Amino acid sequence: MHPSYVRQYNATRIFHALRANPGITKRGLTDLTGCDKSTVSAILRAFEDIGFVESDAAQETGKRGRPSANYRLSADNGLLIGVHLEFEQMAIVAASIDGTPIRKWSQPLPTDPAALATDLRHAIGALCHEISRSQDEIRAIGITLPGLVESSGGLAHAPSLDWYETDIGNLLRDQIDAPVYIDNDTNAAAMAEYLFGQCGQLTDFVMIDGGLGLGGGIFLDGRPYRGASGFGGELGHIKVVPDGRICGCGAQGCLSAYIAAPALLAAAQRSLRVRNVEELIRAAKDGAPPILDLFEDSGRHLGRALSDIVNIFNPSAIVLGGIVGRIWPYAEITARKELAKLAMRAPLQNTQILVSDISAAETPVGAVALALEGFTSLDGQKPGPW
Numbered sequence: 185m186h187p188s189y190v191r192q193y194n195a196t197r198i199f200h201a202l203r204a205n206p207g208i209t210k211r212g213l214t215d216l217t218g219c220d221k222s223t224v225s226a227i228l229r230a231f232e233d234i235g236f237v238e239s240d241a242a243q244e245t246g247k248r249g250r251p252s253a254n255y256r257l258s259a260d261n262g263l264l265i266g267v268h269l270e271f272e273q274m275a276i277v278a279a280s281i282d283g284t285p286i287r288k289w290s291q292p293l294p295t296d297p298a299a300l301a302t303d304l305r306h307a308i309g310a311l312c313h314e315i316s317r318s319q320d321e322i323r324a325i326g327i328t329l330p331g332l333v334e335s336s337g338g339l340a341h342a343p344s345l346d347w348y349e350t351d352i353g354n355l356l357r358d359q360i361d362a363p364v365y366i367d368n369d370t371n372a373a374a375m376a377e378y379l380f381g382q383c384g385q386l387t388d389f390v391m392i393d394g395g396l397g398l399g400g401g402i403f404l405d406g407r408p409y410r411g412a413s414g415f416g417g418e419l420g421h422i423k424v425v426p427d428g429r430i431c432g433c434g435a436q437g438c439l440s441a442y443i444a445a446p447a448l449l450a451a452a453q454r455s456l457r458v459r460n461v462e463e464l465i466r467a468a469k470d471g472a473p474p475i476l477d478l479f480e481d482s483g484r485h486l487g488r489a490l491s492d493i494v495n496i497f498n499p500s501a502i503v504l505g506g507i508v509g510r511i512w513p514y515a516e517i518t519a520r521k522e523l524a525k526l527a528m529r530a531p532l533q534n535t536q537i538l539v540s541d542i543s544a545a546e547t548p549v550g551a552v553a554l555a556l557e558g559f560t561s562l563d564g565q566k567p568g569p570w
């Protein structure tokens with residue numbers, strides 16, 4: 185292996201160890217990363233030289249009994265930008281280099297994708313101005329959208345945005361002066377679970393995240409699995425009812441046609457006046473029988489899809505986000521019954537089902553996670569400056 189690759193590999197591991205353990209000592213870093221003392225010292229020095237790391241090293245004397253220096257990533261050097269393209273709006277998040285959100289900005293999504301680059305450039309400029317930071321500090325931009333994204337360069341198909349065959353990578357390349365990473369929103373949500381959430385220690389997990397549609401993110405062997413062209417992981421389109429309801433994808437009987445927010449609302453509105461997801465969940469909390477019945481049915485559909493996921497991937501965890509996480513308390517019993525019936529016992533025993541805290545947070549961090557992944561990835565466009 186080429187020495188510069190080994191150095192980058194070690195630097196990336198030390199970066200993430202610092203990120204996850206602010207205030208860690210050199211000893212802690214050697215224990216955690218398996219790098220030897222001199223490697224840790226050299227990489228920390230390089231990080232300090234570029235202003236990425238701060239320490240209280242002045243206290244370090246090397247004498248026995250004195251405290252060792254504590255190291256942390258600097259909050260004042262380097263920015264990541266996360267851009268969430270959603271139905272009719274985009275949310276832009278500025279985050280420090282460790283992924284901690286600093287400020288969120290929302291504005292309407294342009295109807296013409298050709299206007300995205302200009303809108304985004306202005307919005308990022310305004311956001312940086314608002315937090316008194318220079319745009320030169322931006323190390324990477326992550327962009328997520330609800331739809332299919334080709335891994336080779338950002339060609340996106342997002343029917344819910346009314347964007348088809350849109351080469352976002354190409355639209356932005358000339359106008360945005362930072363590496364841009366584009367992915368499907370649920371792949372990014374899974375990355376956020378890995379970097380910031382409950383799955384940091386897991387190498388194999390699957391995420392199902394839902395809103396207007398239902399998406400999936402697959403993490404295998406410590407890496408996101410995106411398929412041959414980037415379209416993999418569409419778990420919302422697992423078939424749960426043979427010849428069932430027509431789905432937005434054009435097929436029939438997909439999970440998304442039963443438990444994405446519009447499907448649940450439409451079903452609920454047959455018996456109750458509920459205008460949105462908040463009212464739907466409130467009705468369930470209040471014990472409204474038609475909604476409880478609806479969510480029990482949802483549990484059966486979900487359990488069927490989860491059993492396929494368990495049998496195919498043998499994941500350590502399945503993380504439920506968005507609407508799927510919100511209905512889980514009411515759908516769990518029927519979902520688990522279905523799982524027990526349909527999934528193979530051995531992999532099922534080892535699968536935890538978790539509800540995502542991150543997806544319920546006010547500030548979305550999936551796109552920031554994507555930027556952070558791109559920035560620290562060894563095969564990113566511009567790997568970290570080490």
Ligand SMILES: [Zn+2]
Pocket residue numbers: 420421431432433434435436438440441
């Ligand atoms: Zn479908």
